[in-house]
Amino acid sequence: MKRLWLLATALLALTPLHAQDARRDAEKQLFAKIVEIPTVEGRSTEFNKLTALLTTEFRKAGITNVMVKDHDGTQTLIARWPAARPSGKKPILLMAHMDVVEAKESDWKYPPFKFREDNGWYLGRGSNDNKAGLTGIVLALQYLREERFAPTRDIVILFTGDEETTGNGARRAATEWRSLIDAEYALNSDAGGGSVYPDGRVEAFGMQIAEKTYADFKLTATNRGGHSSAPRPDNAIYALANAIGALERHRFPPMINDATRATYEALAVADKGQYGELIKRFLADPQDRETADLLEAMDIGSTRTRCVATMLSGGHAPNALPQKAEANVNCRIFPGVKVEDIRQQLQSLSGPDVTVSAVEGSQTPETSPTPLRTDVTEAYKAAVATRFPGAPVLPFQSAGATDGAFLRSQGIPVYGFGGLWGIVGEREGAHGLDERVWADGFHGQIPIWMEMLRRLAG
Ligand SMILES: [Zn+2]
Known part of the structure; x- marks a missing residue:
């Protein structure tokens, strides 16, 4: 050479x-x-x-x-x-x-x-x-x-x-x-x-x-609405807000593959400090959520699928109960995970008052x-x-x-x-x-x- x-x-x-x-x-x-x-x-x-x-x-x-x-x-x-x-x-x-x-x-x-x-x-x-x-x-x-x-x-x-x-x-x-x-x-x-x-x-x-696979999802809450002088417990905006709150608290399980392992193996050799130690712990046990969470805070998106709310709309008048509230959630899905699996997980997080659907044409191929x-x-x-x-x-x-x-x-x-x-x-x-x-x-x-x-x- x-x-x-x-x-x-x-x-x-x-x-x-x-x-x-x-x-x-x-x-x-x-x-x-x-x-x-x-x-x-x-x-x-x-x-x-x-x-x-x-x-x-x-x-x-x-x-x-x-x-x-x-x-x-x-x-x-x-x-x-x-x-x-x-x-x-x-x-x-x-x-x-x-x-x-x-x-x-x-x-x-x-x-x-x-x-x-x-x-x-x-x-x-x-x-x-x-x-x-x-x-x-x-x-x-x-x-x-x-x-x-x-x-x-x-x-x-x-x-x-x-x-x-x-x-x-x-x-x-x-x-x-x-x-x-x-x-x-x-x-x-x-x-x-x-x-x-x-x-x-x-x-x-x-x-x-x-x-990672790119995919957008629409979270939709619908309601029969009504006069805002008579609020009811069922409310499209509250239902959607609760779903988004659940998403904010949710962490997808940590994952590793040949690509991220190779990157981390090289970084583990290069970094003699705390970061290197953290990587070694993650490489030894990629299922260890606590280590993965710490690593994820520094290398955003490299240990798992990440989803985040990116757009929001709802209601039709200041004095009416909302008939509809909608949010866009953007996901970067870890290779090997199906887009439909993520949709199902978002649906179960969101509860029965919110419907989660994949935005057609938004996704890149699963690879x-x-x-x-x-x-x-x-x-x-x-x-x-x-x-x-x-x-x-x-x-x-x-x-x-x-x-x-x-x-x-x-x-x-x-x-x-x-x-x-x-x-x-x-x-x-x-x-x-x-x-x-x-x-x-x-x-x-x-x-x-x-x-x-x-x-x-x-
Ligand atoms: Zn380019």
Whole structure:
């Protein structure tokens, strides 16, 4: 591993400095173009622009098999680099999403869709989530082609256009377009990458292998109502308030899986203090509620399913008994637990005067963690080591959901992978204000992607 790293450093040293600068500049130019196309939900012409640009860039990488699907008011791009020396292995799939979260210009320090460089950071909506990863994949493929890389298996690319909203692109890819994207496993740039301390030490590079299921539930209390001068014990607002109170006090049972266990095992080694002790106790007995509760207070959502009331409405007049009261409860369900099981538990907590129903269309697919594979984990470590020798790679579970869930639920293993890194303690503003990405992380991801692909498809 060390020899390889020295070799990579030696090669880099052979490239003249001005050539390196020119490369970095070209990479930045492409990234700027991509960030400045405001691919927000509903702006379909912007998706046309981005897919046209990406098609041209893929051609530069010699990839001519590029398909753009128009669907659901957005687009999905699927491209394929066929094996040059086929080994018989199934393709690998590289994933990113083209869409970004809406950004209100008046709230931002600078216009969100104007690319900007500031003090070592690249700014703009989508710079972090997920256009850096997307651009990194494109550039890595171009450079691999330049160095005459001959893949031994097909490399397939899936760029969706609605990850932040409906996930229709990933859902359709995993089902109706399955033959176009089918792969032994997928590497999802939206769910990997590293964090590095300001002094250059690496905290870890993450590999997402599990996601919680998102689901909304409606709690509804109805009542015959009446005149408020004559209150009765039965009251829709009181019934709903009691149900919400019961939910506030409720704790779902603690759980553990391969992803959270791997994260905790690494943290237990890293933390020599009280936190580390707590983790060791939890690992020794994941059913120990008291330990899990203490841990949950620090790592919110990592030891169990969590549900929380998020919206409330009720009544129709100040002087009338309420005929209806409603609340929305948002749940992040632990992998392996059925949405219907959670609905039933919420129903029994709420009592007979409140009806609990799942909000149709709200949920992401129910998934189990993707089993770890030594070849992928080892390749990830080796790829990162070309830049950060000995850096740890840490499997983890996301509290939120990505496109990966749609593939996992259809039997395609998905690994969060990325060479991109951020700086520990520095805000990046994904989905929020003044979104940005660490410039060295952006450029530095490209050779890491290249090494990953050499190892898995070379
Ligand atoms: Zn994303």
